[in-house]
Amino acid sequence: MEQSLRQSLESIAIKSKNANRQLSKLSSKEKNSILSNIKKNIILKADEIIKANLIDMDNAKKIGLKEGVLDRLLLTENRVRAMAESVETLIDLKDPVGNIYDMRTLENGLIVGKKTVPIGVLAIIYEARPNVTLDASILAIKSSNSLILRGGKEAINSNISIVKIIRESISELGYDENMICLIEDTTRESSVELMKLKGYIDLLIPRGSASLINSVIENSKVPVLETGVGNCHVYVDSSAKIEMALNIIENAKTSRIGVCNAMESLLVSEDISDNFYEGLQKIINQYNIIIHGCEKTMDKINNVIYATDEDYGKEYLDYEMSMKVVSGIDEAIDHIYRYSTNHSEVIITENYENAMKFLNEVDSACVYVNASSRFTDGGIFGFGAEIGISTQKLHARGPVGLNELTSSKYVILGSGQVRE
Amino acid sequence: MEQSLRQSLESIAIKSKNANRQLSKLSSKEKNSILSNIKKNIILKADEIIKANLIDMDNAKKIGLKEGVLDRLLLTENRVRAMAESVETLIDLKDPVGNIYDMRTLENGLIVGKKTVPIGVLAIIYEARPNVTLDASILAIKSSNSLILRGGKEAINSNISIVKIIRESISELGYDENMICLIEDTTRESSVELMKLKGYIDLLIPRGSASLINSVIENSKVPVLETGVGNCHVYVDSSAKIEMALNIIENAKTSRIGVCNAMESLLVSEDISDNFYEGLQKIINQYNIIIHGCEKTMDKINNVIYATDEDYGKEYLDYEMSMKVVSGIDEAIDHIYRYSTNHSEVIITENYENAMKFLNEVDSACVYVNASSRFTDGGIFGFGAEIGISTQKLHARGPVGLNELTSSKYVILGSGQVRE
Numbered sequence: 024m025e026q027s028l029r030q031s032l033e034s035i036a037i038k039s040k041n042a043n044r045q046l047s048k049l050s051s052k053e054k055n056s057i058l059s060n061i062k063k064n065i066i067l068k069a070d071e072i073i074k075a076n077l078i079d080m081d082n083a084k085k086i087g088l089k090e091g092v093l094d095r096l097l098l099t100e101n102r103v104r105a106m107a108e109s110v111e112t113l114i115d116l117k118d119p120v121g122n123i124y125d126m127r128t129l130e131n132g133l134i135v136g137k138k139t140v141p142i143g144v145l146a147i148i149y150e151a152r153p154n155v156t157l158d159a160s161i162l163a164i165k166s167s168n169s170l171i172l173r174g175g176k177e178a179i180n181s182n183i184s185i186v187k188i189i190r191e192s193i194s195e196l197g198y199d200e201n202m203i204c205l206i207e208d209t210t211r212e213s214s215v216e217l218m219k220l221k222g223y224i225d226l227l228i229p230r231g232s233a234s235l236i237n238s239v240i241e242n243s244k245v246p247v248l249e250t251g252v253g254n255c256h257v258y259v260d261s262s263a264k265i266e267m268a269l270n271i272i273e274n275a276k277t278s279r280i281g282v283c284n285a286m287e288s289l290l291v292s293e294d295i296s297d298n299f300y301e302g303l304q305k306i307i308n309q310y311n312i313i314i315h316g317c318e319k320t321m322d323k324i325n326n327v328i329y330a331t332d333e334d335y336g337k338e339y340l341d342y343e344m345s346m347k348v349v350s351g352i353d354e355a356i357d358h359i360y361r362y363s364t365n366h367s368e369v370i371i372t373e374n375y376e377n378a379m380k381f382l383n384e385v386d387s388a389c390v391y392v393n394a395s396s397r398f399t400d401g402g403i404f405g406f407g408a409e410i411g412i413s414t415q416k417l418h419a420r421g422p423v424g425l426n427e428l429t430s431s432k433y434v435i436l437g438s439g440q441v442r443e
Numbered sequence: 444m445e446q447s448l449r450q451s452l453e454s455i456a457i458k459s460k461n462a463n464r465q466l467s468k469l470s471s472k473e474k475n476s477i478l479s480n481i482k483k484n485i486i487l488k489a490d491e492i493i494k495a496n497l498i499d500m501d502n503a504k505k506i507g508l509k510e511g512v513l514d515r516l517l518l519t520e521n522r523v524r525a526m527a528e529s530v531e532t533l534i535d536l537k538d539p540v541g542n543i544y545d546m547r548t549l550e551n552g553l554i555v556g557k558k559t560v561p562i563g564v565l566a567i568i569y570e571a572r573p574n575v576t577l578d579a580s581i582l583a584i585k586s587s588n589s590l591i592l593r594g595g596k597e598a599i600n601s602n603i604s605i606v607k608i609i610r611e612s613i614s615e616l617g618y619d620e621n622m623i624c625l626i627e628d629t630t631r632e633s634s635v636e637l638m639k640l641k642g643y644i645d646l647l648i649p650r651g652s653a654s655l656i657n658s659v660i661e662n663s664k665v666p667v668l669e670t671g672v673g674n675c676h677v678y679v680d681s682s683a684k685i686e687m688a689l690n691i692i693e694n695a696k697t698s699r700i701g702v703c704n705a706m707e708s709l710l711v712s713e714d715i716s717d718n719f720y721e722g723l724q725k726i727i728n729q730y731n732i733i734i735h736g737c738e739k740t741m742d743k744i745n746n747v748i749y750a751t752d753e754d755y756g757k758e759y760l761d762y763e764m765s766m767k768v769v770s771g772i773d774e775a776i777d778h779i780y781r782y783s784t785n786h787s788e789v790i791i792t793e794n795y796e797n798a799m800k801f802l803n804e805v806d807s808a809c810v811y812v813n814a815s816s817r818f819t820d821g822g823i824f825g826f827g828a829e830i831g832i833s834t835q836k837l838h839a840r841g842p843v844g845l846n847e848l849t850s851s852k853y854v855i856l857g858s859g860q861v862r863e
Contacts, residue, residue: 142836246837267859274861382854394857416562416850417666418838430836434802437814439687441694
């Protein structure tokens with residue numbers, strides 16, 4: 024049984040790799056024609072997708088999945104239309120592969136430069152978000168990468184429907200549909216076997232909960248792009264404008280609680296005025312935010328639970344957060360160094376030196392002065408779409424868009440040169 | 444016993460990580476002052492290094508190591524001076540960290556850009572080349588990365604001597620010497636344990652034989668930069684200038700046989716004239732090159748051994764290579780796709796369309812038209828020095844110099860912006 028699952032995944036991976044040789048030769052125009060056809064068919068067959076999604080929704084309700092999951096799973100007519108429109112956005116973006124740059128002529132006359140190329144075969148393991156199926160597929164096609172999708176079982180009917188439309192849109196134009204493949208087996212084993220396909224898969228992207236991501240990082244034999252876990256900090260410096268600080272805190276914590284760029288930990292300079300705490304208490308009361316804090320926090324804020332080390336390291340994804348009153352910027356930076364997942368950190372300050380110190384010494388994917396951590400997003404940064412937010416330092420860091428899904432090669436043009 | 448090895452490595456890794464916090468804050472000037480002091484002390488204490496190296500050389504001769512290994516192990520006065528001079532080259536290079544680029548202002552007034560940062564803690568596992576000890580150390584310091592060295596047992600006395608000088612040069616100036624650490628235990632176990640130090644080591648670079656590199660890729664729990672195995676191809680197109688082709692072949696195969704950018708496989712268009720084979724036969728005879736070839740090769744060249752699949756996939760690193768007569772560029776590209784290690788490949792042609800096709804479709808770190816594969820080298824490409832040549836597509840590809848030893852972070856400057 025396990026042998027046959029392995030064989031079936033290997034066979035998908037081989038098809039995907041072969042399709043990539045064709046895909047990597049397509050012009051921007053040809054790739055955009057595929058994307059246009061996908062957009063057209065998604066709109067044309069929206070009913071099919073919504074019907075399949077209804078089955079998933081029914082099943083999800085039967086097994087009592089939480090409201091948040093149900094919302095992520097749901098595809099309405101509007102949401103399908105938005106998906107189709109996101110294809111248009113991607114068509115308009117510049118082709119990330121085939122760009123030649125840094126060309127220079129060496130003393131011996133050799134012309135040396137770099138050229139962007141696709142990575143090859145991507146795979147993504149994700150949970151109950153069927154929109155990721157389309158997003159990831161169109162990002163892959165535009166960047167000339169093949170893609171193997173392994174979505175969650177909750178969304179399997181939606182995923183089958185969407186991938187069928189994508190593959191038909193590809194083959195209608197005479198190209199190899201295997202550039203996009205879906206693994207329909209949603210057992211834990213299929214995930215595990217996928218992670219073992221070394222030599223076939225060039226990059227595996229886990230997208231979803233911290234436990235999913237950590238399990239992939241722990242077990243994968245193929246290269247992984249670590250995404251998304253965000254224990255994001257906001258540090259309020261003594262010189263901060265109180266109103267700005269409260270505004271950013273409210274936005275970073277409450278505008279969307281279930282996302283990786285939400286604030287999970289608040290650090291406050293002990294020199295801040297009591298005005299700040301009054302405003303903060305209002306926000307906490309308004310949203311019923313549970314606070315895990317230090318002793319000094321307890322002096323200022325009501326109903327604080329004493330924070331353990333574990334609490335300071337936690338990504339809550341809820342109306343809940345950790346908080347610490349610190350002696351100043353140095354303690355704040357030390358705290359972040361110790362507990363951060365290196366996603367997004369914010370300083371709120373009017374002090375130039377402290378702003379620079381924070382920017383220089385905090386080593387996270389995104390470091391902010393006087394803005395909400397919620398801006399960490401490929402769309403906001405102008406990438407059109409993103410496949411995730413990298414919290415690792417190798418290959419790509421921060422939002423991963425089209426450019427981050429490429430590699431490069433050196434091209435060297437000679438006229439008979441040999442090395443002495 | 445194993446427990447205590449693990450503990451001792453962990454303790455080195457923790458020291459290295461702590462040292463990195465200091466190192467990452469040093470200015471270019473401070474880092475260059477360390478490099479200058481290293482250069483000074485290497486020259487001052489050259490005798491110490493040479494004395495230590497003599498012990499290694501004696502031991503190596505006793506156990507009967509091959510001429511090639513002895514040559515790589517040997518440090519003469521001239522070689523030590525060359526090492527010291529390589530420090531000067533690095534001082535003159537631009538600091539790769541702290542550079543801010545791609546700054547732009549979004550519609551909401553947020554200023555978003557990227558800044559280069561060090562990777563953190565690097566580790567390198569290498570064999571009997573004591574010059575790598577210094578090269579890797581100075582590259583690490585200049586790029587603000589800590590470095591843990593695990594060299595081969597053949598060079599242990601040389602390595603201890605060199606690292607002692609480096610560390611003294613650091614601490615003399617009041618900095619934390621643990622930015623450079625040497626693992627003096629050269630048992631296989633120390634290598635294995637090093638590969639398990641997840642969470643401490645940010646990037647592990649194996650440098651040496653194919654078997655060393657493959658074993659690290661196979662077993663490492665920390666991210667690895669795959670380097671160096673080069674089954675490099677030269678394809679002689681029917682339109683090639685015969686003299687240029689022979690010149691490049693001689694250079695690529697024979698100018699230095701033991702290196703990863705040497706030619707290991709020769710592909711020849713079946714339409715090439717017999718002149719070419721006459722010239723090739725002369726080169727083969729002159730250097731006593733063993734040829735593993737196809738049947739058509741046997742028709743043209745004397746004493747050819749019939750080539751197996753394994754022969755076509757092999758990196759010989761000797762006066763030995765594989766050879767195939769192909770129907771044209773398409774078969775050449777297919778052959779390279781199948782057997783190449785994606786290091787460096789060359790086409791020799793006067794046909795523009797074929798040159799472009801080869802550049803576009805061959806997916807290796809370095810793709811050449813009409814030049815020797817021997818140019819794949821950080822020094823030649825203008826990087827000053829290299830820590831290896833990456834044959835992977837993630838993070839860095841081709842020669843890995845200072846810039847490739849960095850990551851980046853987004854810096855975002857706001858004035859109170861929150862996300863709608």
